[in-house]
Amino acid sequence: MNYRQFGSTGERISALGFGCMRFPEYEKDGKKNVDTDKVDEMLAKAYERGVNYFDTAPYYCNGGSEAALGHGVKPFRDKILLSTKFPTEVAKKPGDYRRQLESSLERLGTDHIDFYHFWGIDKEIYDDIILKQNLLEDARKAKEEGLIRHISFSFHDDPAVIQYIIDTSEAQGVPMESMLCQYNLLDRSNEQMMAYARSKGLGTVAMGPVGGGRLAAPTELYAKLTGGASIPTYELAFKFVLGNPDLCCALSGMENLDMVEKNTALASGSVSFSQEEWKQLGDAMDNLKKFSDLYCTGCKYCQPCPAGIVIPQIFNMYTYYNVYGLKDHARKLFDQYVEKGGVLSDACLDCGKCEKKCPQHLKIRENLKMVEAIFKK
Ligand code: SF4
Ligand code: SF4
Structure with a gap:
């Protein structure tokens, strides 16, 4: 397994992170349950092969992910980094942050969370919930008490908002320490801000490294780029993400042992393209797009449309x-x-x-x- 320095957090993080949103499930009495036997095996295999970052959230797998993860990593809990998330919509009154954190700790069966994220935030949530309700202060206290080790956020908004969040939290004396955002070969919009985050000492984690799974299927993509050379599209997408020096870890939502084996092998070998290959590939993708008869850059200047067409x-x-x-x-x-x-x-x-x-x-x-x-x- 390849490891990278995780910003200024002092941690070394595996290039591959285990995203715990697609655990295998079975149905009983019309209800879906996480298959803990299978999950235990997958988590143990990932750990054995060097994965040390495991990312979950309270609602993943119909609410069963945190408990299943906690159960599976128990034998090696002190050797790994656990990440989970705070759903900001639960913050209605003072103490809600702490209550939610305690319920996650209980489900995970641990006394601390290594990276606790403000979950899926945008500017509105950041301003109207996190700042207004002083949740940064709650996070600071939780960190002081050792319940969380690092303060993080996961993000869905215009890239420029990343800088706003990093700068304002720093100015409030509660700096963000790591960030989780969307990044893949087809969606590079956060690239510049990932570089900014790194320059400010944050660890960076990408979700959707293979395009939310869509690049995992065989496609015409690589053939178009190379004239038919044989690297699988899946591998190409993975290597592209890990080829970015501003990225510390790529999360993959692994569903079975086979995926664990395949992904850990990819993240253990010579994962990255050279800087030149990486740039060439990115440029080739952009060029492909430019040849489209409909070259929309996604700049959003046409928005908002009064009829609501996105x-x-x-x-x-x-x-x-x-x-x-x-x-x-x-x-x-x-x-x-x-x-x-x-x-x-x-x-x-x-x-x-x-x-x-x-x-x-x-x-x-x-x-x-x-x-x-x-x-x-
Ligand atoms: S203005 Fe709208 S349609 Fe035109 S390039 Fe930007 S996002 Fe695309
Ligand atoms: S209503 Fe029609 S013409 Fe007007 S901004 Fe929307 S898409 Fe464009």
């Missing part, structure tokens, strides 16, 4: 479909968008505001119809 999201599905050849995945994303009540072009007010603001001068209205027609087939 234009960059719809165009991004087309990029998956047309540029990366991930047709099934793109269709799935479109179906999910519709299922969640996402607005489509039939609601367009024809105001033209989006097209005036688009730096790529895209014919947005026309293209929305074209993309939707593909997915509605």
